[in-house]
Amino acid sequence: PAANQLTVNLGLGVPQPKIIADRAYNIISMSRAYRQLSPVENVEWDYRKDPTRLTLQMQSMAEDMRPLGQRRSEIYLTARQTEESYDEETGKAVFAAAERSRSVTVGPGSVSANDQEVITEFRQVEDNLVKAVSRIAVFLTPNPNSREGVLWQQVSGKAVAFYDYEFEMERNLEEFRQTDDGATIMRPCVRTPKDVVQCA
16 A cells, blocks of 8 residues: 555444545546547636536647647536436446536637536446446537527537447455454555545
């Protein structure tokens, strides 16, 4: 384990695992994973004031050193829904989440708006392995003063593009030595945005 390893147990008796999303950290991580032409450089997100509003600042230089100019996006989360169930054949847990958002991107001499919906289904394959399928649906915006608004009417507000992704998440287990009898156990751990390893 890392030198700065921190074990955090919440609750009484056996701790109940809770997941708290860090949107700022997650957005930057996904931007790097997708290798976007204009990666996200900074995220402003005050979940206490308004958890449905984010501001993204893009890098002004591409990886190949092409200047892209200053760009920022205002993200508005407009709807969310979750659902939990079990696979009848395997008996494993299934979790689905959907989120709809509108982004307004301001760049050099241009302003664009984009609506999208992300639907992701997570399936537990093994105790420490989850597989997921994610679909991103992109919608036109109903701006009556633009060509896009006319096209939005023609497609009756339906999605105009879909992007599908598949990914796996494997739980990271760390070895711990019990203080009473000296035996070792394996516990699930994750590295937090503060570069601290937190274990359940």
